[in-house]
Amino acid sequence: MVCDTCRDSLEARLDDELTPDEAREIDRHLATCASCSRQFATLTETHRLLSENLMRYAAPDVLKARIRGAIAQAASPRVSVRAAPPWWRQLAAGILIAIASSGVTLTVVDRSRGGTAAAEELLASHVRSLMPGHLTDVVSTEQHTVKPWFNGRVDVSPAVPNLDGAGFPLVGGRADYVRGRVVPVVVYARRQHMINVYAWPSPSAGAASAKDLSRNGYHFVTWRSGGIEYWAVSDLNAAELHTFVATFSAAR
């Protein structure tokens, strides 16, 4: 083999793009030709420097959440309510036990018009919140920063428990306009999923009811505690969202 032919194939040899026969032929030439061999060594070293040092970036969690949100919205602009699937009832039983200790009662409620309308508004708000720069007005992982931030901005003071230990880090808070009023929203994360927790003064005090709605990978759970009606919205799977709600309600 002449050197010119060999040099034309060095890249392909390095990148494993030759047939075994071709590769053997190149290797035989390299074993006998110092000049080609040196060129191949330079190439190999360059390749090593590049493949070992070039950065592989991880897409930021907020970007992934944004994309999931945009995709769900593009795939179906309308949200509708589905009856709770049977497995949910089993799950609900588990959550009942978890929540019983926090003094919150939980019941499964049939679908209602009001719930659907609220879910539609909340989904729109949730998706909007995932657009760049809309998620949080106050960015803080510290509950004692987020809770006071709501003072004077909204007339509800939501619970802002620290759920780090349970794997739901606090991301921050914002004031949002939903269902005709400005409401506080507390934002938590679970891996690349964002959880928005909305709070309203509850029209009726007393027993909390939980509704479970879902559409296109979005889940909504609502419950009542301390005279406040909460709605948690996320693309997190239903089981984990319920764990979140149970943890949130139990925390003080």
Next chain:
Amino acid sequence: MTDGDLQRFERVVLPHLDDAYTLARYLLRDEHDAQDVVQEASLRALRYFDGYSGGDARAWLLAIVRNCSFTWRKRQRADDRTVPVEDTAELPTREADAPDVAAMQASERARVQRAISALPEEFREVIVLREVEDLSYREIGDIVGVPIGTVMSRLARARKRLAVLLDVDVREAS
């Protein structure tokens, strides 16, 4: 689109968002532009998901990211609002024996990173597709829209330039 299609899309395409983002970062050299382009590319992928024939989903998504990046840059140039930030920083001079291995690795990494952003676009994209995304010549050719021979010659020229920029000097072949 049915829930089933959507789930399939999420299962097949979304796991490659890190790779998509990496490619966009190298092509656009700006983290915010890269985020916007990856989001745009994901939505475009969703729209064209019907046309996806079931081959390598990663290469398919990367091709869309590459096209979106291209369009994005063209639009930016047309707008002429943004001044392209060329990385003209000089390569760092060799530091005196740094005792810290981590620091040495970090500076090596920075040196390689700078060298690659100094490459012209057409070289940079083949290098990233090959050395970072680990694609075959054929896949790279499909993504960039050139014959395999062109992929090979661009890779060869790109590596030659990088060898010089990175000061790769092999004295004795083993």
